[in-house]
Amino acid sequence: MRAWVAFLDTSNLLLQRINQQLREDGGLTQPQYELLTRLAEAPDQRMRMAELALALVTSRSGLTYQVSQLEKAGLVRREACASDDRGILAVLTADGQQALLKAAPGHLRVVRENLIDQLDRDQLVTLADTLGRARAHLRSTGNG
Incomplete structure (x- = not known):
């Protein structure tokens, strides 16, 4: 129980x-920042909406909402998938790249100051291994 409560508190405080x-x-939320980051790392800075929903561990309707908000802001655009008439791609725009560049240094600073720098190297390796194992289990046994 101690580990669970510490995990919940730490996650919630860090996300806050x-x-x-x-x-x-950057005028962004954490889900929007993560969405932009995933697109920035994708080939040609584009991903099928269904794949993006899986990567972000969100529902398709939740992703559609976030993409719509980012599209209104000019940070993302949607386009038809050339290889599949039913597929829709989310594409990072130049303004989306700029929004990431603006927000990234502060994001990295907050994560480093409040998590990474609080642990020594062995603790970081253990944390990464432990959470990686839990993530792999959850992804292999569920929808994510």
Whole structure:
């Protein structure tokens, strides 16, 4: 129970600080920042909406909402998938790249100051291994 409560508290507190920083530096939410980051790392900075929903561990309707908000802001656009008439791609725009560049330094600072720098190298390796194992289990046994 101690580990579970510590995990919940740490996750919630860190996300709260990340959201505050992202709002202040880029007018983004954490889910929007993660969405932009996934697109920035994707080949040609585009992903099928269904694949993006899986990567972000969100529902398709939740993703559609976030993409719509980012599209209104000019940070993402949608386009038809050339290889599949039913497929829709989310594409990072030049303004989306700029929004990431603006928000990224503060995001990295908040994560580093509040998590990474609080642990020594062995603790970081253990944390990464432990959470990686839990993530792999959850992805292999569920929808994510």
